[in-house]
Amino acid sequence: MEKVTNSDLKSSVNGGVVDVYGEDSATIEHNITPWSLSVSSGYSLLRDPRYNKGLAFTEKERDTHYLRGLLPPVVLDQKLQEKRLLNNIRQYQFPLQKYMALTELQERNERLFYKLLIDNVEELLPIVYTPTVGEACQKFGSIFRRPQGLFISLKDKGKILDVLKNWPERNIQVIVVTDGERILGLGDLGCQGMGIPVGKLALYSALGGVRPSACLPVTIDVGTNNEKLLNDEFYIGLRQKRATGQEYSELLHEFMSAVKQNYGENILIQFEDFANHNAFELLAKYRDTHLVFNDDIQGTASVVLAGLVSAQKLTNSPLAEHTFLFLGAGEAGTGIAELIALYISKQMNASVEESRKKIWLVDSKGLIVNSRKDSLQDFKKPWAHEHEPVKDLLGAIKAINPTVLIGSAGIGRAFTKEVIEAMSSINERPLIMALSNPTTQSECTAEEAYTWSKGRAIFASGSPFDPVEYEGNVFVSTQANNAYIFPGFGLGLVISGAIRVHDDMLLAAAEALAGQVSKENYDKGMIYPSFSSIRKISAHIAANVAAKAYELGLAGRLPRPKDIVKCAESSMYSPTYRLYR
Numbered sequence: 001m002e003k004v005t006n007s008d009l010k011s012s013v014n015g016g017v018v019d020v021y022g023e024d025s026a027t028i029e030h031n032i033t034p035w036s037l038s039v040s041s042g043y044s045l046l047r048d049p050r051y052n053k054g055l056a057f058t059e060k061e062r063d064t065h066y067l068r069g070l071l072p073p074v075v076l077d078q079k080l081q082e083k084r085l086l087n088n089i090r091q092y093q094f095p096l097q098k099y100m101a102l103t104e105l106q107e108r109n110e111r112l113f114y115k116l117l118i119d120n121v122e123e124l125l126p127i128v129y130t131p132t133v134g135e136a137c138q139k140f141g142s143i144f145r146r147p148q149g150l151f152i153s154l155k156d157k158g159k160i161l162d163v164l165k166n167w168p169e170r171n172i173q174v175i176v177v178t179d180g181e182r183i184l185g186l187g188d189l190g191c192q193g194m195g196i197p198v199g200k201l202a203l204y205s206a207l208g209g210v211r212p213s214a215c216l217p218v219t220i221d222v223g224t225n226n227e228k229l230l231n232d233e234f235y236i237g238l239r240q241k242r243a244t245g246q247e248y249s250e251l252l253h254e255f256m257s258a259v260k261q262n263y264g265e266n267i268l269i270q271f272e273d274f275a276n277h278n279a280f281e282l283l284a285k286y287r288d289t290h291l292v293f294n295d296d297i298q299g300t301a302s303v304v305l306a307g308l309v310s311a312q313k314l315t316n317s318p319l320a321e322h323t324f325l326f327l328g329a330g331e332a333g334t335g336i337a338e339l340i341a342l343y344i345s346k347q348m349n350a351s352v353e354e355s356r357k358k359i360w361l362v363d364s365k366g367l368i369v370n371s372r373k374d375s376l377q378d379f380k381k382p383w384a385h386e387h388e389p390v391k392d393l394l395g396a397i398k399a400i401n402p403t404v405l406i407g408s409a410g411i412g413r414a415f416t417k418e419v420i421e422a423m424s425s426i427n428e429r430p431l432i433m434a435l436s437n438p439t440t441q442s443e444c445t446a447e448e449a450y451t452w453s454k455g456r457a458i459f460a461s462g463s464p465f466d467p468v469e470y471e472g473n474v475f476v477s478t479q480a481n482n483a484y485i486f487p488g489f490g491l492g493l494v495i496s497g498a499i500r501v502h503d504d505m506l507l508a509a510a511e512a513l514a515g516q517v518s519k520e521n522y523d524k525g526m527i528y529p530s531f532s533s534i535r536k537i538s539a540h541i542a543a544n545v546a547a548k549a550y551e552l553g554l555a556g557r558l559p560r561p562k563d564i565v566k567c568a569e570s571s572m573y574s575p576t577y578r579l580y581r
C-alpha cells in the first residue's frame with residue numbers, strides 16, 4: 001500500500017501549484033498578501049481553535065508554551081473533556097441552543113468539536129445538519145457571533161481573487177458554495193444560507209476525513225427576494241433584491257475563475273442549495289472545465305440510487321421491474337430520475353431513453369406529460385411521457401401504479417393517508433422516500449408511513465425520525481440523505497487527484513454505499529447502513545470513486561495505490577490531540 005504523505009497531497013491537490021498566492025513569482029508590479037507564519041503560544045494558543053486543547057494541555061506543554069497560570073491546575077484528557085461537553089449539550093432544551101454550543105466549540109477547540117461529532121454522530125448529526133441547521137439559517141442574523149466561512153458579495157465584483165487571498169488557509173481541497181436561494185426546503189434565505197456550507201464541510205471532515213483546514217465554506221451574496229429578511233433589522237446580507245441574468249453569471253464566473261487561479265485544477269467545488277434554474281446551468285457550464293459536483297442533483301441521486309439498489313433485497317424485485325413516481329421535478333427529483341435511468345440502462349443493456357419510460361414525475365402543475373412539453377424547463381423535458389394530463393399526486397398514483405414513491409418537492413405532509421394507502425393497495429412492500437428537508441417539509445413522518453401502510457412500507461427520509469413501534473414491531477427508518485455520499489465522494493476525488501466528476505463515479509459511490517448495508521440492517525427494515533459506521537462507509541465510497549477516476553483516466557495522482565480502501569482510510573483526518581514539542 002502506498003502511504004499518503006502531506007507533501008504528496010500538497011502537490012497533487014493543488015495541481016502542482018505550490019506558489020499558491022504567487023508570492024515567489026510576483027514582480028514589482030504585483031500586489032501580494034503579507035502573510036506570515038508564527039508559532040502560537042500562551043494566551044494566543046488558547047484562543048487558536050486549531051491548536052487549543054483547553055484543559056488537556058499536559059504539564060510539559062504548559063511549561064513549554066507559556067500556559068502556566070492561564071489554565072486551572074487540573075489536566076483532563078480528551079475523553080473526559082468529551083464526556084463533560086456531551087453532558088452540557090444534553091442539558092439544553094432546544095436544538096438551536098445545542099447548535100450554538102457546538103458552533104462555539106468549533107470556534108474554540110476544533111479537534112474536540114470533531115472528536116465529539118465523530119464519536120456521537122447519530123446524536124449530533126441532527127444538530128449540525130438537518131433539521132437544526134435549517135432553523136439556524138432562518139435565525140442566522142440573530143444568533144450570529146463570529147463569522148465562519150468566506151462571504152463574497154456583489155460589492156466584491158472585480159476583487160474576488162483578493163477576497164480568496166484573505167482566507168488564512170492555503171491548501172484548500174474542497175469548497176462548498178451556496179448563493180442561499182434554495183436552503184433545504186425553506187426557500188430563499190440569502191446570505192444566511194452560510195449555515196449550509198459550514199455544516200456540509202463539518203461533515204466533510206467528520207464523516208469523510210477531509211482535513212478541516214482544507215475546507216472552505218463560501219456564500220455568494222447576490223441579494224435576496226425574501227421580504228421578511230429584507231425587513232429584518234438583524235439580517236446580515238446585502239439588503240437588495242437578487243441580481244439575475246448577466247450580473248449574476250458574471251459574478252459567478254469571476255468566482256469560478258478566481259478559485260481555479262488561486263487553488264489550481266484539483267480544487268473540488270461543491271454547489272449546494274442553489275435554486276434549480278441556476279443549479280442546472282452552473283453544472284452544465286462548469287462540469288467540463290472545473291472539478292464541480294452539485295450535491296442536490298448528483299449527491300442526492302447517488303444516495304437514493306444506493307437505497308433503491310439495497311431495497312431490492314427487501315422487495316425481491318430488480319430495479320428494472322419497478323415503476324417510479326416522484327413528487328417534485330426539480331434538482332433532486334430529476335437528478336435522481338436520471339441516475340436511476342442510467343443505472344437501469346447499464347443493467348439491462350438498454351438505452352437511457354428506454355429506461356426513462358418507467359420513471360414519472362409530478363410537479364406543481366401535475367404529472368409531466370407530452371402535452372406539456374413546450375412549456376417545460378429543459379431538465380424536465382426527458383420525463384414528458386405519453387399520457388393524458390393528471391392534476392395531482394393521488395391521481396398520478398392511480399394512473400401509473402408505482403412501486404416506488406419519492407418525495408422531493410419540499411412540501412410538508414404531501415404524502416397524506418390516502419397517498420400512503422393507495423401505495424399500499426398496489427404493493428405488498430411499497431417503497432416510500434420522503435426526501436424533503438428539514439423535518440417540517442418532510443412529505444410524511446416515519447410513524448405515518450408505517451401506520452398508514454400497516455407496517456408494510458419500506459421507508460427512508462431526508463431528515464431523521466425516531467424508531468416507530470407499530471403493533472408490537474419496531475421499525476427503524478434510515479436517512480436517505482446525501483450526507484452518506486458527498487463526504488466519501490469528495491475524499492475519493494481528493495485522494496485520486498481527480499480533475500473532473502463523471503456520472504459513472506456517482507454509480508460507483510451508490511454501489512459502494514449499498515454494499516455496506518448489513519443483514520442486521522435489513523432485519524430492522526433499514527435500506528441504508530447506520531451512520532455510526534460512516535467513516536468506514538466513506539472510505540469504501542472514496543475507494544470506489546477513486547478507482548473509477550483511475551479507470552476513466554481522470555485521476556491525476558499516479559501511480560494508482562494498490563489498496564485504495566487502505567489509502568482512503570489512512571488519508572482521513574483524525575481529531576485526536578497531538579503532543580506539542
Ligand SMILES: NC(=O)C1=CN([C@@H]2O[C@H](COP(=O)(O)OP(=O)(O)OC[C@H]3O[C@@H](n4cnc5c(N)ncnc54)[C@H](OP(=O)(O)O)[C@@H]3O)[C@@H](O)[C@H]2O)C=CC1
Nearest residue numbers: 184185276329330331332363364409410436437462481482
Ligand atoms: N434528502 C436529501 O438528501 C435531499 C433532499 N432535498 C430536498 O428536496 C426538496 C426539493 O429540493 P430541490 O429538488 O432542490 O428543489 P427544486 O426547487 O429544484 O424542486 C422542487 C420541485 O417540487 C415541485 N413542487 C413544488 N410545490 C409542489 C406541489 N405543491 N406539488 C407538486 N410539486 C411541487 C416543483 O414544481 P415546479 O417545477 O412546477 O415549480 C419542483 O419541481 C427540498 O426540501 C430539499 O431539502 C434536496 C436535496 C437532497
Ligand SMILES: CC(=O)C(=O)O
Nearest residue numbers: 184273296437481482
Ligand atoms: C440534504 C440537502 O442537501 C438538502 O436538503 O438540500
Ligand SMILES: [Mg+2]
Nearest residue numbers: 272273295296
Ligand atoms: Mg442541499
